[in-house]
Amino acid sequence: MLLRIILGDDNIRKVTLDPLPDTVEGLMTCLKIKLGISGEMVIQYQDPEFNMELCNLSNMTDLPKDKATLKVLTKATEPDHTDSSTLDSESMSSSCEDSPSTSQTRQLPHPFPIPTFAYDVELRLRSANEVFAKNGEVFETPKEMKSDLLDKLAEAIFVYTPYPTRDEIDAVAQALVEKHPCLKDPGSVFGWYSWKFSLKFKIQNFRQKLRQAGCPELSLNKRSSSPTKSKKLKKAKKSEVNFLPGHPEGKNENDLENERALLISEVKKRNIDWTLVDKMMDSTYSLRRKEIVKDEPLVAHVQERWPALFFVRQIELEFTRLTSMKLRESFLAGLDQYLDCFLELFKTKSGIPGLSSLLRQLDNSTHRKRIILLLGLPHFLKEDSSAFTKTIEVIDDEQSIAKGMKVGVLVVMDGQDFIDAAVVLEEAVVLSQLRDLPTAVAMLMGLLYSLNIDYPRELKYTFEVMQKVFMNIGDVSEHLMCDVLRQASIT
Numbered sequence: 001m002l003l004r005i006i007l008g009d010d011n012i013r014k015v016t017l018d019p020l021p022d023t024v025e026g027l028m029t030c031l032k033i034k035l036g037i038s039g040e041m042v043i044q045y046q047d048p049e050f051n052m053e054l055c056n057l058s059n060m061t062d063l064p065k066d067k068a069t070l071k072v073l074t075k076a077t078e079p080d081h082t083d084s085s086t087l088d089s090e091s092m093s094s095s096c097e098d099s100p101s102t103s104q105t106r107q108l109p110h111p112f113p114i115p116t117f118a119y120d121v122e123l124r125l126r127s128a129n130e131v132f133a134k135n136g137e138v139f140e141t142p143k144e145m146k147s148d149l150l151d152k153l154a155e156a157i158f159v160y161t162p163y164p165t166r167d168e169i170d171a172v173a174q175a176l177v178e179k180h181p182c183l184k185d186p187g188s189v190f191g192w193y194s195w196k197f198s199l200k201f202k203i204q205n206f207r208q209k210l211r212q213a214g215c216p217e218l219s220l221n222k223r224s225s226s227p228t229k230s231k232k233l234k235k236a237k238k239s240e241v242n243f244l245p246g247h248p249e250g251k252n253e254n255d256l257e258n259e260r261a262l263l264i265s266e267v268k269k270r271n272i273d274w275t276l277v278d279k280m281m282d283s284t285y286s287l288r289r290k291e292i293v294k295d296e297p298l299v300a301h302v303q304e305r306w307p308a309l310f311f312v313r314q315i316e317l318e319f320t321r322l323t324s325m326k327l328r329e330s331f332l333a334g335l336d337q338y339l340d341c342f343l344e345l346f347k348t349k350s351g352i353p354g355l356s357s358l359l360r361q362l363d364n365s366t367h368r369k370r371i372i373l374l375l376g377l378p379h380f381l382k383e384d385s386s387a388f389t390k391t392i393e394v395i396d397d398e399q400s401i402a403k404g405m406k407v408g409v410l411v412v413m414d415g416q417d418f419i420d421a422a423v424v425l426e427e428a429v430v431l432s433q434l435r436d437l438p439t440a441v442a443m444l445m446g447l448l449y450s451l452n453i454d455y456p457r458e459l460k461y462t463f464e465v466m467q468k469v470f471m472n473i474g475d476v477s478e479h480l481m482c483d484v485l486r487q488a489s490i491t
Contacts, residue, residue, distance in 0.1 A: 002067040005031070007074075021344060024057055031072060044071040107239065107474065108160050108168045112175040115156045121148055128182035139182040149176075150202040162207055162218055163235050169199055216290070217244040234293055238449060238467060239474035240322045244293055247286045256287040260305065267308045277308055278317065285321055292452050299426045302451060310430055315446040322449050323473060331442040332370075334470035339369045346376050354379040370438045381461045388459055389437070394419050398429050407448070407456050409440045423447060445471070 001020045005013045021027045028041045044054040045062060046069050054071055057063070116122065128139035141149070153172060157164050164172075173195040177184045184191035211218040217235070236243040247256060263280045266273060281288075288306055291297065297305075308314050319327040343362070350356045358376045362368065378385035387408060392401050394414040401410060402424045410429065412420040421440035422432035425447060434440040445466060448455070455463040468474045 004069040006071040042073040112172045114175055114179045115152050117152055125180050132182040138184050138186050150198055154202050154206040170196055173199055216246050241324055242322055244289050245286045256284050259284050281308055281314055315443055318450040319446040327446045328442050330471045335370055342373050346380055349380055352379050354385055374441055378462045383462050384458045398422055402429050403427050
């Protein structure tokens with residue numbers, strides 16, 4: 001069915017859905033995926049019985065057969081963050097004062113909230129805006145005042161991220177001239193190009209200023225003295241909000257190293273005091289992150305130095321320390337939210353051999369649907385499913401099967417009976433005795449975050465869908481969803 005979707009006066013899109021979902025809820029889910037939007041949604045349609053006036057859609061039978069115009073109204077929802085009081089406050093200390101890690105997201109809000117400037121600057125802007133409204137005369141910003149404006153904007157951006165994207169810088173410049181039209185460029189088509197470039201250079205200078213002040217996340221990325229030596233930028237790539245904090249106040253690296261040694265001793269005990277382990281893992285978080293992000297050690301090395309990190313309990317807590325979200329809860333809730341929509345999309349691609357055999361195993365249980373969705377996602381996205389999961393028999397040697405597997409999950413079966421699920425990293429089983437496949441995949445996501453491991457290239461879309469769509473971490477942009485749907489050859 002061809003749909004004309006009205007999202008705003010200047011945002012009207014054309015979408016094709018084939019087949020059309022049977023329920024309004026299913027339609028909402030598919031539109032969220034197609035359009036890259038989130039939050040509560042109301043769909044309105046043009047009702048011919050009322051001269052094509054808009055009415056809320058409550059039944060799919062109200063829509064015409066071939067094409068329709070719909071208006072979508074959305075209301076943003078607050079992210080599901082955990083109660084930070086369960087964590088040691090020292091471990092959640094920011095990378096530097098008022099740093100991005102105090103924010104709940106690494107993406108800039110849209111539209112960007114322009115901060116309030118100094119009192120005298122606000123007075124001058126108010127007067128200039130009044131003049132602009134009367135005769136369209138733009139304000140010639142004095143050099144000192146422009147520097148003050150850019151400083152304040154850079155500080156506001158750094159609350160969210162020290163590495164804004166080009167599109168995000170564009171959005172801030174646009175928001176600035178929309179709030180203060182007197183600042184428009186007189187010779188620019190959109191009126192904010194000069195602010196865009198000025199802001200870009202100001203952010204670079206601001207990063208250098210914080211780097212010199214000792215901000216840990218920025219200190220990692222010092223410029224190389226060699227002009228021929230390129231260096232990979234070490235920054236939060238998966239929307240981590242507490243990516244690289246400073247050490248707790250009053251503790252240095254030697255203090256934390258001593259705690260790490262005590263932590264290893266505690267984990268080796270027959271009766272582990274998990275409350276004590278939780279406290280020491282919170283306290284040593286900054287040391288652990290510095291090692292993992294700066295040194296990029298092998299997983300085996302991390303296992304030796306931080307064995308507690310490879311228990312389910314600590315994987316979940318470490319994920320919370322990094323993202324301020326609950327791992328298993330957010331993963332399973334997001335999985336359930338998109339179950340029906342993705343399974344309907346799978347049916348449109350049932351000609352894919354691996355996908356068709358999975359769909360034949362489908363039943364009405366939520367657990368079975370979760371498994372089919374996770375196993376079918378790489379097939380649907382035309383990625384290497386064998387690099388993501390492997391099914392073995394109980395008599396097989398897990399470590400031998402794991403050879404050649406960079407990142408993934410082993411499912412251990414005894415005939416038709418599920419026995420175990422295990423997480424594989426760098427060709428070795430690092431976690432086993434997991435109760436089901438969805439839990440194992442959730443733990444895999446938690447370890448990828450905790451160990452700062454990039455998603456494998458051959459499973460890029462699979463992991464991005466799990467992170468950004470299912471877990472609602474990061475920006476579910478229209479570009480991502482278009483790429484995903486193009487990968488699946490739907491669009």
